[in-house]
Amino acid sequence: MISLKGVQKTFNRGKANEVMALRGIDLEIPERDFVVIVGSNGSGKTTLLNTISASVLPSAGEIFFSGENVTTLPEHQRSRWVARVFQNPLSGTAPDLSILDNFRLAALRTSAKSLKIGVDEKFRNAVRDKVATLGLGLENKINQPIGTLSGGQRQALTLLMSVMDECKILLLDEPTAALDPRSAEVVMKTADDLIKQYSLTAILITHNLKDAFRYGNRLIQMAEGQIVKDIPSSAKQSLSEIELYSWFM
Numbered sequence: 232m233i234s235l236k237g238v239q240k241t242f243n244r245g246k247a248n249e250v251m252a253l254r255g256i257d258l259e260i261p262e263r264d265f266v267v268i269v270g271s272n273g274s275g276k277t278t279l280l281n282t283i284s285a286s287v288l289p290s291a292g293e294i295f296f297s298g299e300n301v302t303t304l305p306e307h308q309r310s311r312w313v314a315r316v317f318q319n320p321l322s323g324t325a326p327d328l329s330i331l332d333n334f335r336l337a338a339l340r341t342s343a344k345s346l347k348i349g350v351d352e353k354f355r356n357a358v359r360d361k362v363a364t365l366g367l368g369l370e371n372k373i374n375q376p377i378g379t380l381s382g383g384q385r386q387a388l389t390l391l392m393s394v395m396d397e398c399k400i401l402l403l404d405e406p407t408a409a410l411d412p413r414s415a416e417v418v419m420k421t422a423d424d425l426i427k428q429y430s431l432t433a434i435l436i437t438h439n440l441k442d443a444f445r446y447g448n449r450l451i452q453m454a455e456g457q458i459v460k461d462i463p464s465s466a467k468q469s470l471s472e473i474e475l476y477s478w479f480m
């Protein structure tokens with residue numbers, strides 16, 4: 232589904248502050264893979280996700296989605312395939328708008344045909360039913376401004392809104408980093424459920440090794456702009472938590 236061939240990214244090329252953030256990434260991610268990426272600060276994890284969503288264009292190399300070369304396709308066109316959730320719970324939603332209106336915005340954003348969607352009773356009920364699946368009791372608060380909810384509640388809603396598009400690829404960049412442990416667990420569980428329910432191909436970046444251990448079917452470690460370990464499903468199942476921790480010693 233996602234294929235990266237020799238993807239490189241150099242920032243500030245030729246200047247004193249030149250950084251080679253990606254040094255030739257070759258990566259094949261089949262449909263419905265759930266890949267977890269770990270690695271130290273500055274190892275290139277976010278840059279890698281950015282090249283997939285096109286918020287960063289590679290300096291060299293090519294990117295394919297389902298065999299289609301999307302290397303030069305700009306971000307707004309790639310968003311047909313890709314949904315993203317960021318570290319900051321504030322970045323995914325409009326705080327002054329209600330849950331309902333945020334869902335309406337999300338629907339408007341995704342496809343031209345949903346421009347016809349108004350906030351009628353049918354849409355309201357659909358949102359209520361969807362929100363209820365989170366199990367957070369938010370279905371009774373759909374008229375409440377999203378800014379009045381907790382970071383964890385917002386992050387769970389952001390996830391739900393992003394997967395309700397027709398997107399097939401979900402990119403999660405430290406989605407729980409700003410949350411307390413209990414909310415982080417709810418959000419990760421929600422993400423895991425939605426990825427399965429919507430048959431998504433997903434990439435999660437995390438510094439939480441417990442999550443890296445628990446979630447996903449494939450584990451990648453990055454260092455200095457390269458993939459240094461790529462543990463497939465079978466091997467990930469037999470990987471011990473101690474071994475994973477030892478990668479960072």
Ligand SMILES: Nc1ncnc2c1ncn2[C@@H]1O[C@H](COP(=O)(O)OP(=O)(O)OP(=O)(O)O)[C@@H](O)[C@H]1O
Binds near residue numbers: 243273
């Ligand atoms: N827009 C940019 N301009 C210049 N340098 C950048 C830019 N974005 C990233 N870099 C540099 O590229 C390298 C990789 O950064 P990146 O954000 O991909 O790391 P990361 O693995 O996501 O780190 P973290 O775990 O801290 O989020 C770093 O040295 C960073 O300073």
Ligand SMILES: [Mg+2]
Binds near residue numbers: 276277278
């Ligand atoms: Mg990062």
